[in-house]
Amino acid sequence: MAERPxxxxxxxxxxTRIIKEALPDGVNISKEARSAISRAASVFVLYATSCAxxxxxxxxxxxxxxxxxxxxxxxxxxxxxxxxxxxxxxxYRREQKGKKEASEQKKKDKDKKTDSEEQDxxxxxxxxxxxxxxxxxxxxxxxELDN
Amino acid sequence: MAAAAGNGTPREEEGPSGEAAAPPPQAPTxxxxxxxxxxxxxxxxxxxxxxxxxxxxxxEAIFILARAxxxxxxxxxxxxxxxxxxxxxxxxxxxxxxxxxEAVDEFAFLEGTLD
Numbered sequence: 001m002a003e004r005p006x007x008x009x010x011x012x013x014x015x016t017r018i019i020k021e022a023l024p025d026g027v028n029i030s031k032e033a034r035s036a037i038s039r040a041a042s043v044f045v046l047y048a049t050s051c052a053x054x055x056x057x058x059x060x061x062x063x064x065x066x067x068x069x070x071x072x073x074x075x076x077x078x079x080x081x082x083x084x085x086x087x088x089x090x091x092y093r094r095e096q097k098g099k100k101e102a103s104e105q106k107k108k109d110k111d112k113k114t115d116s117e118e119q120d121x122x123x124x125x126x127x128x129x130x131x132x133x134x135x136x137x138x139x140x141x142x143x144e145l146d147n
Numbered sequence: 148m149a150a151a152a153g154n155g156t157p158r159e160e161e162g163p164s165g166e167a168a169a170p171p172p173q174a175p176t177x178x179x180x181x182x183x184x185x186x187x188x189x190x191x192x193x194x195x196x197x198x199x200x201x202x203x204x205x206x207e208a209i210f211i212l213a214r215a216x217x218x219x220x221x222x223x224x225x226x227x228x229x230x231x232x233x234x235x236x237x238x239x240x241x242x243x244x245x246x247x248x249e250a251v252d253e254f255a256f257l258e259g260t261l262d
Contacts, residue, residue, distance in 0.1 A: 008194050014185050015220060022221035023228050023239070032241040033227070036261050037220055040244075043260045044219045045194045045212055052208065053201050064195070064204040069211045077253045081218050088184075088214045089207065096206075 009038050048072050186213040226251055 015038045019029055029037075049064070051072035056064050066089055073081045188206075191213040195204045223244070230243040230250075244261075248254040 008190070008197060010186055010190055010216065014187075018185065018217055018220045019224040019239075022224045027228060027231075027237055027239065029224075029239040030241065033239045033244050036241055036244050037223060037227075039261050040223060040248075040254075040257050041216045041220050042194060043257055045191060045216050046198065047256050048212055048215060049195045049198050049201060049204075052212075053198065062202040064201065064208040066205070066207040066211050069208050069215065073215060076256070078215070078219070081215055084218060085211055085214055089211055092184075092207065092210050 008042055010041055012038060015041065048076065051075050184210060184213045184217070186216055188213055191216065223247060223254065226254075 012034070016029070016034055019034065019037060020027075023029075048069065049072075052064050052068040055068040055071045055075075056062070059068075061068075070082055070085060073079065073085065188209050192204070192209050195201055195209060195212065224239070226247040227239055227243040230246040231237070231239050234243075248257050248261075
């Protein structure tokens with residue numbers, strides 16, 4: 001593909017909303033400024049990814065994890081982001097845990113209801129969700145990233 | 148005599164459908180509990196994949212990158228606004244952004260990338 005990474009923009013509407021909420025009421029933003037900020041955000045993600053990847057490689061890991069990104073923030077001199085990011089991560093983990101428990105509950109209900117034939121089919125699907133470790137989520141990522 | 152004629156996406160075979168297992172990456176912005184990240188994780192993931200050196204990235208890493216990008220947008224918007232305020236304008240212009248990038252050390256990585 002001949003697309004440059006910088007062409008992968010984040011949605012304009014969301015960027016605009018974030019900007020408007022950060023600025024006082026009554027302040028506007030020109031289209032050029034907004035699109036430049038959007039591109040800057042993409043560059044930021046690319047740069048942060050590259051930094052985080054260095055930390056992962058130092059740790060001899062192939063998968064970027066949350067602490068790699070946090071280390072990257074410090075490296076990039078965005079230490080002020082670290083605390084709010086840690087809080088967001090906590091909230092995200094709680095939410096993910098809630099989702100997992102909900103889907104496990106559904107699985108239990110399914111297993112009770114279905115016949116043995118269907119149990120075989122659902123076992124194939126459930127193999128993906130069966131493991132509790134976070135590694136499993138990364139494996140899911142693996143399937144998607146390899147595409 | 149496989150039905151190869153036509154569109155060519157051979158999804159007719161019954162097998163474990165990958166779609167059911169993969170959780171949707173985008174959180175709805177209307178639900179109050181899900182307002183953890185406004186940027187769609189799928190787009191952030193696409194950016195991460197664009198880096199040829201990256202092998203894999205966990206979901207948490209993608210999420211934090213999305214949140215960090217939001218914080219970054221807020222930060223740079225506010226810094227650019229300081230410049231606009233000095234010019235007594237109420238509309239942020241592209242040049243305000245350029246000034247902020249030059250003035251703030253942390254934004255040095257952006258130099259030359261926005262043109």
